[in-house]
Amino acid sequence: MGTIRHSPRSPRLPVPASSNPLSILQEVFGYPAFRGRQAEIVEHVAGGGDALVLMPTGGGKSLCYQVPAIARHRRGCGVAVVVSPLIALMHDQVGALEEAGVHAAFLNSTLTLEEAQRVEREMMSGRLVLLYAAPERVTTPRFLAQLDSLHERGLLSLFAIDEAHCVSQWGHDFRAEYLGLSVLHERYPGVPRIALTATADEHTRADILSRLALEDAGVFISSFDRPNIRYHIVEKDNPRTQLLRFLRAEHAGDAGIVYCQSRKKVEETAAWLSDEGIPALPYHAGLDAGLRQQHQDRFLREEGLVMVATIAFGMGIDKPDVRFVAHLDLPKNIESYYQETGRAGRDGEPAQAWMTYGLADVVNQRRMIDDSPATEDFKRVQRAKLDALLALAEAHDCRRVRLLGYFGEDSEPCGNCDNCLNPPATWDATQAARKTLSCIYRFRPKSFGAGHLIDVLRGKRTDKVAQYGHETLSTFGIGADLSEQQWRSVLRQLVALGHVVAEGEFNTLSLADSARAVLRGEVSLQLRVPAETPLRARAGAGGRGKAGARAAAADLDAAGQARLQALRAWRAEVAREHNLPAYIVFNDATLVQMAREHPDSLDALAGISGVGAKKLEAYGRELLRVLDAV
Template identity: 75%
Template sequence: MDTPTKPQAAAAASAPPDPRPLQMLQQVFGYAAFRGAQQEIVDHVTAGGDALVLMPTGGGKSLCYQVPAIVRHRAGQGVAIVVSPLIALMHDQVGALHEAGVAAAYLNSSLEGDEARRIERELMSGQLVLLYAAPERILTPRFLAMLQSLHERGLLSLFAIDEAHCVSQWGHDFREEYLGLSALHEQFPGVPRVALTATADSHTRADIVERLQLQEARLFVASFDRPNIRYTIVEKDEPKKQLLRFIRDEHEGDAGVVYCQSRRRVEETAGWLQTEGINALPYHAGLDAEVRRRHQDRFLREDGIVVVATIAFGMGIDKPDVRFVAHLDLPKNIEAYYQETGRAGRDGLPANAWMAYGLADVVNQRRMIDESEAGEDFKRLQRSKLDALLALCEAIDCRRVRLLGYFGQPSTPCGNCDNCLETPETWDATEAARKALSGIYRFRQAGGQRYGAGHLIDVLRGKTTEKVTQHGHQGLSTFGVGADVSEAQWRLVLRQLIALGHVEAEGEYNTLALAESAREVLRGEVPVRLRVPTETKARGKGPRGDRSSSRGAAGKPPPLPLDEAATERFAALKAWRAEVAREHNLPAYVVFHDATLAEMARAQPASLDALAGISGVGAKKLEAYGAEILRVLGG
């Protein structure tokens, strides 16, 4: 069978909509209609067009290549090759496709030789609809030779490159093995390619196009808004206790992910949460591979597990019922923050993205950029990305407007972030900023030595510590000039001055020095207006007293809207699903999502036909589980 040329694909794309994709969506996956841009993307790829798809986590990216793969396979166009970066993702995706009745497989290091050879035979015989593999395997001479054989027989339907931002050195998760994927276009020029990612700013987007040779591909940018996620950012003040309070107040018994910057912090936080009765597990690259696998499996298959992790954990995790993502350390940029928080609430139900950050976070991130071996252009871009994230953290207006604006999407205040739910108190910090800068300048005048933030704050607040008296700093003109400003507020001022580039923190001890732009602030030419620290307000230390609890206005996300009887049916369905998942050795959500079970519990269908109308119940699952579900619902 001839592979469609680009002109043929363009002509097909301009033809009337193909009814087959919607039929496959309904028959295989049990969904009545596509969401958002999915229909347009699926039609374009099914017709043989190349595409670059930017769609948020939980937005349904996988359907954008799975449905075209099924349609093209049924039309005799062979197998779709899916480039996937993680073994866990491959396992979950293939397991879910099997549950839906789709012939899919993966090739990775978890397979024994006989099993791998069996899958290769299925591949070469044209039986498979989709095959998942990592880029390093796909680019081996042996695998490319198999693809060439398939191509010559017209049995190579499309390439799907998932997590495409990994190809970009400007991105937040660059992987060198992705660079070789341009070979797919060079060796198989007629095979359509779809590259997909949840996060890509303009630099990363341009890099994806260039490195994957997608200049002729159609760009699809879906809305980046995840309205079910509530964004909350607080100033650090005993962060572990803040985290524990957040989990207990809002997510007791829920599944969640806590991100930390270092392995040691991961271990300490997970251990501490365990002593506080939270079912927490550590995850980082330094752990034994078997331990990582076991912890990840427990997170995927059990309810209520909290994983404390570095960024080594999470990409490609499909668990839909993660109710919160928390950051105890500042991510590198907004792309990383957006992708990591996007792992919460993939099922569309309410979820929280919570972060605590402080002065040390700002200093550490700037130092990592400055001390890296990257070129100056790259460092400059990373600093600008960090500045954008810091602006999000310090914002006194809608977090979501800021976040979406970074990706070029205009929006209006959401009513579902901490700033919208409770308007932040602010104060004019211009004079305090000038005092802080003067303090740093006086240190230099008094002997040229540099000091850290803690010592500067002690001097400004007039505290006669041993270090202050040792260096004679009680005699400085700036001693005690800021006694009316709390320590938390001073840290906020210094954090903002560092974030804006007016102050530099250098060396092992993060000592402070004035940057060139500090002169404008000292002269009073640059106003500084800051938010009152959240935790300060909680303790009644802010300028306007105590207006809120440390929990803020976020509150606990509402439960599933089920009455008492439906709640009992939902619990019975979850128990039944858990048994099925154990029998099939799958995570429970691969059998059915919570949202699907909730709809069953609400509607209480009494026949197979009625059950088939529930979103998420495809033909294969109806056949496999329909009678049992009706039995459970009937009591």
């Protein structure tokens, strides 16, 4: 992919004179107005202020630094440096900016020496509006020397630090290379800095402000709510069958991401989905870099692909039409869950976050924390974060209220999660919990795993039961009235609450100190009754009553549908010609509006949301020709 892209269809437009942010939004990006807190953030940063911006995925974070960068460049302030750890995001953002007529480039390992030198010349001339670079490059002596030169000439306009949670040891994706970014404040104190992230709890926010020396910055926290995403969590019971049922019933032909914890499971799951007729690709850090890039490019450019991945995949993936994110394994905390599920429905259209989890997930996540070489303080915080995720998974009430509450945001029941749509039945599991703990106690001094425990409780006379004489225990058969699935649910909750500890290679069970209170009847347990019915969308659910591009497309008449298909075919051709994902040329909502309104002049086309000045110049007449030909 080229680093400095010019449309082959037309020369670059003269830069409009206005440095007013709203004018830039309309002229360059083709949007009539800012959303949410974008306007105040843009004004603050364009005016030279520092900022910490917390905004959910799909909320328009990139405009919060792109518009100020353009405004400050037009005022003669020079180049904006965007710090990002994500090569995929750099490529897509630069491609989209150049399509919109904004001179942008990136410096990363994909460039040849000659290409990198050409980008550096553009940067040092001050002609470049935005430059994307990784934190490792930004903090090198050579790059800092170049920034010194720009700063001395007044050509360093701002720093945007994307994925800023990476600077925090309390965050879900700490990266040591981010720590060096404090040099930007020390070396260029007069250059405004904006740090951006979609995910940060109170610990992480404080860490970002401290480590990046942003204590005096404006803090802008948007709602963490993603109302178009439906949250659905099920107890693990043959997870492949559960996943296949979910995909076939609700997401046939849709693009989505399936997260697995291990590389082996990623490859096996991708192969299995392909065998089941669902096009799927694997992605993890152990694959050859070229193959990873190939799979990522296919996912971005093709429709209906499922990417099966470890968490190595996803950050910075700008694909707007991911319709679902599925977890076959439990993430390590709520921040990870929120970040990963947030990759669904970036276009604002209905999407789903589906997860299956079980006892082994709880045990594995606890063990990873306990076995890590981290300090005890760090482990304590990580255990609390895991506990919050487990509480979300076990909740009987609104998932969204719980999720937003974790980030300090009050909300009302959403009417669009599994618990709201199908309120779960619950049962008093207090006596079952006491039977479980009593049985574990009677195993002493030995300890055994979940399978053997449940066999004893249900009165199954296995070889192992006979070997240890456990048919003589007073707890043998006292749980015959419950199914194996119900006992696993009870045990999972006891482990999740910390009353039972699973240890060692074979996950043998022992009692924690808090088990005494449960055994004495001082603690009660209300558990949900497992339900496996697929969720169906209620009218208006998923979009909170907002008509999105998908719904709008479905409402087009026959002539409108024909125009939409012609526009999509034209967009695919342009995307191939420019080596870009189709959504960077125009997103679906823009094409649907064109198909519905059928503009018959350049002036009418300019009124379509998402059609900026450069795209109107580059594609306007072609679009009118396509529309008129239908």
